[in-house]
Amino acid sequence: VSTTENHASSHIPAAPIFLPEGPWNQIPGGVAAAEGFKATGIYGGLRAKGEKPDLALVTCDVDAVSAGSFTTNVVAAAPVLYCKRILDISNTARAVLTNAGQANAATGKEGYQDMIECVESLAKLLKMKPEEILVESTGVIGQRIKKGALLKSLPTLVNSLSSSVEGADSAAVAITTTDLVSKSVAIESLVGGTKVRVGGMAKGSGMIHPNMA
């Protein structure tokens, strides 16, 4: 069921990135460009149709200082409630798991429990504590995640982690839903005389009017 990362970027092209001018250089590698980060995206059988990657993982080799900004929509999805709780009790994190296809929103206690099971299973594979793992979901509202397929894909997901450009690109594809392009960028700049890298990936095409706090 699961495919490896190198099919990912053949699914959708990369978006043009319009970076503002500034004292930085654009470099490849997206979320995996900064020191200590790895990423991957695979097809885990979560999407309603097609075989575009739909499961992404970003990890950090060390405890990373964590921050988050979340929807202020009071009908908040399970991963939003979970991440806010984790960020309240911890200043650091080691991983971000993202699934595309089901938003796990308006899914009640079962939806929340489904996510907890996936986090606990991933924590074992990564040899991390569950509270070191943050979660993002996107897709159809009201549907629970395809937990069986997700759990089955975790070993392949963890084994395909890499700090390569392909790893970052495949993760950027795996988080998309109705997007026509993947969104990934990284820059390098001198801060305090030291070379610092900042990278990221994003998704979004419809239901877009963020008011995050």
Place this chain on the structure above:
Amino acid sequence: TMLGVITTDARVTSDVWRKMVQVAVNRSFNQITVDGDTSTNDTVIALASGLSGLDCISSLDSDEGIKLQACLDAVMQGLAKSIAWDGEGATCLVEVSVSGANSEAEAAKVARSVASSSLAAIYGRDPNWGRIAAAAGYSGVSFHQDLLRVELGDILLMDGGEPQSFDRRGRDAASSYLRKAGESHDTVRIQISVGNGPGRGQAWGCDLSYDYVKINAEYTT
């Protein structure tokens, strides 16, 4: 839904990082709009490994703090603009820049109000300054309408609250500016000045097309 994962190898204290990230989100993702629908799942997670070797940043106002904030703003704006560029059914990115407001927050509010307006006129390639002025007017930010200046690209549509005399050539030039942007999925730039204040802000959206309705009619829950 928009999701974001941001990573850096800068070293920064937890409270400074959390403040920095929210500032950058307010200057980027919270300034985009495609359809006015705020999702149940919108999330940005940002992780700092500290492995670059940089000394730990413990103040937003330090030189290093200001530089890291600028880098964070740039990455998030680059990603946010690509989301608006890829809006469902979009044929062009709409970038709204506002100046002359009393504060950055007020300028951002006017900009987002204009970007959020269903400027179907953009899809119709109609340089409709009236819709732009109206969207600025209902933003909730007060300003003197006789100070309002609106430019589309480098074509002045309104100045000092007065519509510019618009001969056929001028109107055709403005329409072809919009058409070219739509044909090459480029950026339509709307510049608005609302007064003489120091506040500047930007927002990004896209034009509203028939395809948006079609895509969403088929995306059933």
